[in-house]
Amino acid sequence: GQQLNQSPQSMFIQEGEDVSMNCTSSSIFNTWLWYKQDPGEGPVLLIALYKAGELTSNGRLTAQFGITRKDSFLNISASIPSDVGIYFCAGQLTSNYQLIWGAGTKLIIKP
Amino acid sequence: GAGVSQSPSNKVTEKGKDVELRCDPISGHTALYWYRQSLGQGLEFLIYFQGNSAPDKSGLPSDRFSAERTGGSVSTLTIQRTQQEDSAVYLCASSLMGQSIYNEQFFGPGTRLTVL
Numbered sequence: 001g002q003q004l005n006q007s008p009q010s011m012f013i014q015e016g017e018d019v020s021m022n023c024t025s026s027s028i029f030n031t032w033l034w035y036k037q038d039p040g041e042g043p044v045l046l047i048a049l050y051k052a053g054e055l056t057s058n059g060r061l062t063a064q065f066g067i068t069r070k071d072s073f074l075n076i077s078a079s080i081p082s083d084v085g086i087y088f089c090a091g092q093l094t095s096n097y098q099l100i101w102g103a104g105t106k107l108i109i110k111p
Numbered sequence: 112g113a114g115v116s117q118s119p120s121n122k123v124t125e126k127g128k129d130v131e132l133r134c135d136p137i138s139g140h141t142a143l144y145w146y147r148q149s150l151g152q153g154l155e156f157l158i159y160f161q162g163n164s165a166p167d168k169s170g171l172p173s174d175r176f177s178a179e180r181t182g183g184s185v186s187t188l189t190i191q192r193t194q195q196e197d198s199a200v201y202l203c204a205s206s207l208m209g210q211s212i213y214n215e216q217f218f219g220p221g222t223r224l225t226v227l
Contacts, residue, residue: 006153042115042202042218043154088153098167099216101153 006089006102013079014110021087021105022073029091032065032072033099037086046087047074076107084109113137115219117203123225124193132188132222136205143186144216145178146202154202160186193226200224 006023013019023032031050035043047058049065049072056063062075072091076083086106090099116135124130136143145157156170160180171177175193180186190197200223204216 004153041220042204044218045215048215090154098156098159098170099154101155103151103153 004089004091004100004102006105008105009103010106010108012108012110015079015081017079019076019079019083019107020073021089022071023089023091023102024071025091025100026070027091027093027100028069029093029100030069031092032063033090033092034061034063034072034074035088035090037088037104039085043088079107079109081109083107115203115205115217117201117219117222119222120220121223121225123227125227126195127192129189129191130193130224132190132201132224134186134188134203134205134219136184136186136203137217138184140205140207140217141183142206142208142214142216143180144204144206145186145188146204147172148200148202148221150199157188157201190224193224195226198224198226 004023004025033048034046036046037043047056047063052069053067054065060077065072084107086104088104089102092099118133143160146154148154158165158178159167162183163180175191178188200221202218202221204218206214206216208214
């Protein structure tokens with residue numbers, strides 16, 4: 001099925017570093033969502049974006065809805081060990097409830 | 112309050128056998144979704160329920176897959192004559208209402224299915 005292009009696939013960073021990941025699509029979305037999934041758990045919503053150009057923060061996380069409505073990025077500042085996990089972007093089309101998912105960015109923090 | 116629960120958490124089965132996966136949504140949530148997550152991939156939409164009705168079954172990969180929901184609550188995903196390519200984590204989510212961009216989907220922990 002349709003998927004978003006999410007990059008990078010994985011990131012190895014030092015604790016305290018900033019992290020950036022993004023998603024692009026050939027389709028226009030009305031909503032962009034960012035989720036985090038821990039091992040053995042389902043995804044948990046981090047940030048929801050509803051308007052083109054919108055910039056939203058949730059603690060150390062900041063996400064933006066691209067002006068073209070075809071892309072979004074997520075930044076994590078000053079990473080800490082509990083940030084490890086897989087981050088997914090998901091876009092929602094106007095016409096229905098279905099979420100189209102990226103393949104995920106695996107965040108690993110080097111000891 | 113209780114979140115979305117799924118059972119079993121792990122299921123190992125032999126090729127050709129049927130399996131049933133269960134989802135208990137958050138109480139009061141009218142919308143329920145099933146997704147499949149293969150290793151290293153994002154989530155693949157399978158089916159959506161609004162109440163007991165499934166207005167969209169387009170994501171079901173084949174006619175071996177079926178799902179039902181009873182009493183507007185519990186849902187069961189059934190896979191008949193399982194194949195090795197069915198091995199994946201099956202996630203269930205529920206939301207207060209469907210068909211709205213503002214309705215957050217809450218996910219269960221998933222059922223890891225392994226077909227030998």
